Amino acid sequence: MPFPTLETSRLALVEVTPEHASSLFHILSNETVTRFYGMNPLREQNDALNITGSFKQTYDTQQGIRWGILIRDSGTFIGTLGLNHLSLYSKKAEIGFELDPAHWRRGYAAEAIQAVLEYAFETLALHR
Structure with missing residues (x-):
C-alpha cells in the first residue's frame, strides 16, 4: 500500500525518509522538544x-503512520505527526507530534492534526 501523502493550505504531510534524518535530529536533540x-x-x-x-x-506492519511535516512553500521539514498504537481492527489510534520550536505558535500543529484526523476517521474509518 503506498504511503498516504496529505496536504493542507500550508503543509505537506509526507513519508519520513532517511533524507529527513538530519532535520529530525535537529528537532529531537532539543531538550525543549523532548521534555514531555x-x-x-x-x-x-x-x-x-x-x-x-x-x-x-x-x-x-500497520501499527502506526508517521508523517513528516513540510512547509509547502519552502519544503522545510519542521516535525512529524502520527497515529501511534494504530489498531484497524479496534478502529482506534493515538495521535502525537513534535515541531521544531522555531515554528511554534503559527498554527502548523493544529493544521496538520486536522488533516490527520480527517484521514483517520474518513479513510481508515477509525472511531477513536
Whole structure:
C-alpha cells in the first residue's frame, strides 16, 4: 500500500525518509522538544536515521503512520505527526507530534492534526 501523502493550505504531510534524518535530529536533540515526549534528547545523528527506519517498519506492519511535516512553500521539514498504537481492527489510534520550536505558535500543529484526523476517521474509518 503506498504511503498516504496529505496536504493542507500550508503543509505537506509526507513519508519520513532517511533524507529527513538530519532535520529530525535537529528537532529531537532539543531538550525543549523532548521534555514531555517520553524519550531523552537524541545525541547522535545515527539515532535519527534509526528512527526513520522505525517509522517505515511501523507503517509496513500497520501499527502506526508517521508523517513528516513540510512547509509547502519552502519544503522545510519542521516535525512529524502520527497515529501511534494504530489498531484497524479496534478502529482506534493515538495521535502525537513534535515541531521544531522555531515554528511554534503559527498554527502548523493544529493544521496538520486536522488533516490527520480527517484521514483517520474518513479513510481508515477509525472511531477513536
